[in-house]
C-alpha cells in the first residue's frame with residue numbers, strides 16, 4: 001500500500017510554463033490525489049477444511065475459507081496477484097465491479113482471459129471508479145467459486161459520507177453452500193450423467209453451517225442484530 005507519489009521531478013521541469021504548472025497543481029487537488037494503490041497476493045491452493053464433522057481438501061485463497069476480505073476506498077487502484085498452486089485452471093472475478101477500460105481484469109475464463117494454469121500467475125489491475133458498497137470476488141472457472149470467494153468492501157472516499165446514516169458497526173455477511181463431496185466432483189458427475197448437480201448439504205453464513213448442524217464453530221457465528 002503506497003500513497004500516490006507526487007510528480008516532483010516532473011513539476012520542476014514544468015516550472016517555466018505557468019499554465020502547465022497550474023494544471024499540475026489543480027490536478028493534485030482533485031480527490032483522486034487521495035487514492036491509494038493497494039497490492040494483494042492471493043495464493044490459490046488446496047487446503048483441508050472441516051465442516052459437518054468431515055475434513056475435505058478444497059481449493060481456497062491463502063488457506064482461508066471464506067477467502068480474505070478486500071477493504072478499500074472508492075478511487076483506489078488495486079493490484080491482486082493470483083498465484084495458482086491448485087491443480088485446476090482458475091480465474092478470479094470482481095463481482096459487480098464496473099471495469100472501466102480494464103475489461104481484461106474482469107475474470108470470466110475464456111471470455112476476458114485464458115485461465116491461469118496450474119503453476120501460473122496473473123495480476124489483476126483495476127481502479128475502482130464511482131462505486132461504493134460491499135461486493136464479492138469469486139473464482140470464475142468451473143465450480144471453484146464454491147470455496148474460492150470473499151468480500152470486497154468499497155468505502156466512500158475518505159471524508160465522503162455514506163449515502164445513508166452511518167452504521168453503528170459493520171461486518172460482512174457471506175452466504176455459501178457446502179457439499180460433503182469435492183464440488184468439482186459434484187459438477188463432473190452431473191456432466192457425465194446429464195442430471196442436475198447434487199444439491200448442497202448445507203448453507204453457510206460466514207463459512208459456518210450454524211448451531212442446528214454438528215461441528216459448527218461458535219466463534220465467527222455470533223452476530224447480534226439490533227433494529
Ligand SMILES: *[C@@H]1O[C@H](CO)[C@@H](O)[C@H](O)[C@H]1NC(C)=O
Nearest residue numbers: 088089090113114115116117
Ligand atoms: C485450461 O486452460 C488451457 C489454456 O487456456 C486450456 O487449453 C485447457 O482446455 C483448460 N483446461 C480445462 C480443464 O479447462
Ligand SMILES: *[C@@H]1O[C@H](CO)[C@@H](O)[C@H](O)[C@H]1NC(C)=O
Nearest residue numbers: 179180181185186187189198
Ligand atoms: C449425488 O447423490 C447421489 C444420491 O444421494 C449419491 O449416490 C452420489 O454419490 C452423489 N454424488 C456426488 C458427486 O456427491
Ligand SMILES: [Cu+2]
Nearest residue numbers: 093095096138
Ligand atoms: Cu460473479
